[in-house]
Amino acid sequence: MSQCKRKLLSAERERLILNALGSSVGTIADLSIRLKVSEATVRRDLQSLEIQGKVRRVHGGAIRVQFPRTEPIFTEKAAFHAAEKDQIARLALEFIDDDDSIYLDGGSTVLALARKLDQRKNLTIVTNSLMAAAELMESSHRLILLGGEFRALSRTLVGPLTERIVNSLHLDKAFMGTIGFTVENGISTTDPGEAYTKELVMQRAGKVLLLVDSSKIGVSSFVVSGSIKDIDVVISDHHIPEQIVKKLNRQHVEVIF
């Protein structure tokens, strides 16, 4: 049906790539042979497909995204940048001492921290994240859940009801996650209820530590949920731009990576 001599348009190729990937993965080399183009071109096409959210690129090839929902489901999000998140969590763990009372926010980066907490003793852990709670169920620490309205997308408890409990607690350190982070606008998220609870917690905590992988830096989301002033320490990975670090230091925010 299409003229086979003429070279294919990139849009046509992209459709062919998606086809070739089927439901599983494909290598660059394989796709390059099948489409009769150079590997460089395949890479560019996959890059474009990744931006469109149709494909997830991995070293050596790409994986087709199964359910192209508007927001990636939690488990997919967690697998993305897993190594960076783990590294950030390892750095964050250094800030936690035995017998601390700490707050764990929602999000996969903070969840990575939750998985490491059996390296400390006798913590009081407060969280609004059901994923973190599930992870800590078996632990010997004292676990307190914020009440509130359940938000399915992030699996967290949010909104005005959380205020009741937050205000009756003292928190030594709060480990916060975020959707977006810029020096100008501070931290931002998609849901107003989520933002409300974040702000509340940061006001109650002795020290606020923001865990943010570099893919979120420079991104602004819908609702502002806190400014730079609320944050004491930013923990990120090594891809964080040097100029951002300098700007943060100027605002008396410690940066670790």
Place this chain on the structure above:
Amino acid sequence: MSQCKRKLLSAERERLILNALGSSVGTIADLSIRLKVSEATVRRDLQSLEIQGKVRRVHGGAIRVQFPRTEPIFTEKAAFHAAEKDQIARLALEFIDDDDSIYLDGGSTVLALARKLDQRKNLTIVTNSLMAAAELMESSHRLILLGGEFRALSRTLVGPLTERIVNSLHLDKAFMGTIGFTVENGISTTDPGEAYTKELVMQRAGKVLLLVDSSKIGVSSFVVSGSIKDIDVVISDHHIPEQIVKKLNRQHVEVIF
């Protein structure tokens, strides 16, 4: 079945590993042979899977973990008298109308009710049970969790902190579970924190329904968590003794079975 010549991507290998592990354990040596890669690579893959929370590494191999990790104690309990509990839950469902705001207590009998709630529309469901919450995560109902201290044995949130949220809610109907139930002492449970929260909820609810299978009738536990006066309806199975029914009726408690 699979193309053995082509080199596998790490993402593919990880899927194969999860597959190979199935629900049991797998050794490094075994995986190394099956995937035709070095043991070092298998270790690295397992490390990555552990960071993602999909696997638990042990000396010599790895074990697959799946969410929600159900404690054997709890599942055994739930399996016990499962048919009776399901029957009780079916009867309890009749008391729930569309648009109700209801409370779900902890315990396996109430959990059976939670599983049936997609037969109603637009409920506001308040609960202190993480098992119930896990069950209702995907539902379209509005879900509110009581905050408070996490009690591992029952997987519920209990204690003084729950007061903050309970007192700011209105509940049409409360579906309560219990450890023990006698006409003389009312309902009783093992944990003071648990009892505290139960009493609180029953005071705030328009109608209190007790879901109790016959194995718990005549049993008294450590802490009293409510008297007969607090209860409007008792829902049980057909093994409930006739004389108990009469005594309850005399105290204006409706009995269904």
Place this chain on the structure above:
DNA sequence: AAATATTTTGCAAGTTTTTGAAAGAAAATA
């Protein structure tokens, strides 16, 4: 139709990631 601008493609240099091997540390077993 010719000339020019724009986009796409392939190539190559330099960088990063992955992989397997080996040595020392830690854990299990006898």
Place this chain on the structure above:
DNA sequence: TATTTTCTTTCAAAAACTTGCAAAATATTT
């Protein structure tokens, strides 16, 4: 305690990725 097995760390080679650039293809203008 001694011994074996398994784990972690480190290293070097190989594979894959990124970036910049020039040639080719396509689109736009004259």
